[in-house]
Amino acid sequence: MYFKVSGRHNPHTGKSDWYYRLVESYRNSDGRVCHRTMLNVGFLDGEGLTPEQLNLIQKILTQRALQGNNLLFEIPVSEDPIVNQYVETYYNRLVAEKRIDVLGDKPKKKPYSKGKDLEIIDLNSIRNKDVREIGAEWLSYQATEQLQIRSFLERQGWSDQDIRLAQTHIISRAVYPASEYETSRWIQDNSAICEVTGYDLAKISKDKLYSIAKKLYSVKDELEQHLSLRTNELFDIEDKIVLYDLTNTYFEGRKQGSKLAKFGRSKEKRSDAKLVVLALVINPEGFIKYSAILEGNMSDPRSLERMINKLRVKTSDCAQNALVVIDAGIATEENLKMIRDKGYDYMCVSRSTLKQYSKEADAPTVTVTDNKKQRIDLCRVKSDKNTDYYLKVESHAKEMKERSMNEQFLQRFEQEMQKIADSIHKKSGVKQLDKVYERIGRSKQKYPSIARYFDIEIESKPYVQEKAGQKNKGQDKNKNQDNQDNQDNQAVETQKKHIVTSIKWSIKPDVDINARSGVYFLRTTLESDNKELLWQCYNIIREIEATFRVLKTDLDLRPIYHQKDENTMAHLHLGILAYWVVNTVRFQLKQNGINSGWKEIVRIMNTQKAVSTLAQNQAEEVIKIRRCSEPNQKVIQLYDALKYKYAPFKKKKSVVHKSELEDEQIIEQQIFWSD
Secondary structure, X not given: OEEEEEXXXXXXXXXXXXEEEEEEEEEOOOOOEXXXXXXXXXXXXXXXXXXXXXXXXXXXXXXXXXXXXXXXXXXXXXXXXXXXXXXXXXXXXXXXXOOOOOXXXXXXXXXXXXXXXXXXXXXXXXXXXXXXXXXXXXHHHHHHHHOOHHHHHHHOOOOHHHXXXXXXXXXXXXXXXXXXXXXXXXXXXXXXXXXXXXXXXXXXXXXHHHHHHHHHHOOHHHXXXXXXXXXXXXXXXXXXXXEEEEEEEEEOOOOOOOOOOEOOOOOOOOOOOOEEEEEEEXXXXXXXXEEEEEEOOOOOHHHHHXXXXXXXXXXXXXXXXXXXXXXXXXXXXXXXXXXXXXXOEEEEEOOOOOOOEEEOOOOOOEEEEOOOOOEEEEEEEEEOOOOOEEEEEEEHHHHXXXXXXXXXXXXXXXXXXXXXXXXXXXXXXXXEHHHXXXXXXXXXXXXXXXXXXXXXXXXXXXXXXXXXXXXXXXXXXXXXXXXXXXXXXXXXXXXXXXXXXXXXXXXOOXXXXXXXXXXXXXXXXXXXXXXXXXXXXXXXXXXXXXHHHHHHHHOOOOOEOOXXXXXXXXXXXXXXXXXXXXXXXXXXXXXXXXXXXXXXHHHHHOOOEEEEEEEEEOOOOEEXXXXXXXXXXXXXXXXXXXXXXXXXXXXXXXXXXXXXXXXXXXXXXOOEOOO
């Protein structure tokens, strides 16, 4: 504040005199310097104040007005009693006329301003803008930090911007799996992922996402090895058991010229679409040890040796002598021999049901229960085929299910046979022997598990069928009538055929259709007598099924729309990297009794938002604050189970011009919490 002087008529003296006003300068919303009168002081020349005294008065008043009673800094004090008297008089007038705000006196032990940032604002001016999802992004970011992906990429010589973009893309695929185009729109409009990773939001585009996905695929083997070893260290995993399986996903489009896309046996029943095969080696905790992207016509048995060789090179020492668990489709005799030759043990379901086996004399039957508390009996048996260890598994729940299925298939097969039998007695029915055999063959193909138990007897007799040639209608009226008659009266040929007279079917004697219901055999090279342990080892094969389910459904790896093979491989690899993030989170949550699926976790975490709040203060300035919403109880439960921090950044406050209250749209790199 300062004194401003203007000439006026002084009524007390009747002469022209100097009139004093105490004035404050400020900038308006357009940035112009303006002035406002804080106090009308009046005529002072008669008081005999010198210019030095006036300067000291305005200086002390300015300091006191800025600090009020909350004296953070020492206010100048004049030794001149006249100056002090004027300061007190004018300051009291400023307060009384409400020209300045003064905080009330507080005890010195508890200063009012300690730990507080106080502003007087207009409640009607409050606006919330730029509200974005941040909970799932922040959760996934902390998982990537646990996996030390940034540290690995730094060792590979990547730039800081590429590392931030890679983290952004991996986390985006985990939280919002979509195409690069849709992902870029989601980042621009919905997500605060760039605030978490620190990448410039303005630079996000689908082309940047394509390019960083390809760059990540270029270090696939090294990155997978790093993640495999890192999770072993992080969660104290020894990889004594590994699981191998493969799945396929289909393409939308013709994929002409592709070396990767081939027609094969689709597990989604999409025989019309070309496929690509994804092969995985994982451990019982669900972490991937090695992955491979194979041609779509690659069969299960043919792919195993390649993966076993990679497993030995790319994984830890413990995994090089692990127990390999595979399903029956891969467990050919050649593959099992190859696994033994490589120095591994194996466990699988026997491809063929043992018909001749003997129970060991001292082998007791052990009863266990599955996760649904259903009874399962385990017993060790011997086979004459080989020296492998066989575990006979009798599941009572599986038995009831298979009995019900057998009854249903039996009923349907006999209905098909009855239709064939009825047809031979109908006027227009199928009677020819070869046609009847075709119908029976189709029924057997439809119900192979039941048809093998039936004996079918067919009786037939020969018959002569007259087959007349069709008339050939000539168009030329000038032809000889004798030739026309010869064409109309072609010779009748005879052909000898058989027709079916009766069909009989019955179940073979001494056959029990349900004899093997609920019974199957586990085959392994392990010599352990602990049947419960062996059963638990086999049950972990469900983990790889869960992995494929997360990849295909939660992370949206099917179908694939990319046309180039390099983009397809980068797309699949990015999904696998996102799975590392997902499984890192879910594994830790399951250890704390939280078994929610990934989509449910994302739904819960998306309740936490980042929001910018703007409001106008008494000085007509706009205060802008950017911060995260408080996590609700479910979000806190997840954070606490993972031992993660609740928010990615502290409160960010800034002062902007009034005009920005309506148009403010910002994304700034925030200050992260430090340990």
